[in-house]
Amino acid sequence: xxxxxxxxxxxxxxxxxxxxxxxxxxxxxxxxxxxxxxxxxxxxxxxxxxxxxxxxxxxxxxxxxxxxxxxxxxxxxxxxxxxxxxxxxxxxxxxxxxxxxxxxxxxxxxxx
Numbered sequence: 001x002x003x004x005x006x007x008x009x010x011x012x013x014x015x016x017x018x019x020x021x022x023x024x025x026x027x028x029x030x031x032x033x034x035x036x037x038x039x040x041x042x043x044x045x046x047x048x049x050x051x052x053x054x055x056x057x058x059x060x061x062x063x064x065x066x067x068x069x070x071x072x073x074x075x076x077x078x079x080x081x082x083x084x085x086x087x088x089x090x091x092x093x094x095x096x097x098x099x100x101x102x103x104x105x106x107x108x109x110x111x112x
Contacts, residue, residue: 047110059072062093065092070089
């Protein structure tokens with residue numbers, strides 16, 4: 001009986017130790033929150049109605065100050081490329097923990 005109680009006690013300690021080892025996850029930059037913030041930054045534009053449905057793929061990273069650093073913008077419209085770069089590059093975003101160096105890709109569509 002004594003051995004059985006020692007086995008149960010050691011199993012309990014191993015179980016609680018493994019739970020504590022995993023700890024709580026830290027929250028990293030949430031792409032959906034970043035997408036919302038990016039949409040807000042790009043919402044006011046002066047594109048003409050002739051430039052309807054402009055699209056781009058934006059690749060960016062976040063620096064240690066929580067700023068967007070645009071790496072590339074792929075679009076068929078050069079005006080769109082310049083607009084996205086000027087509106088997003090080095091703009092501060094609200095994130096709880098910045099994962100410096102992680103590359104994000106966000107599709108952007110501007111419909112006038």
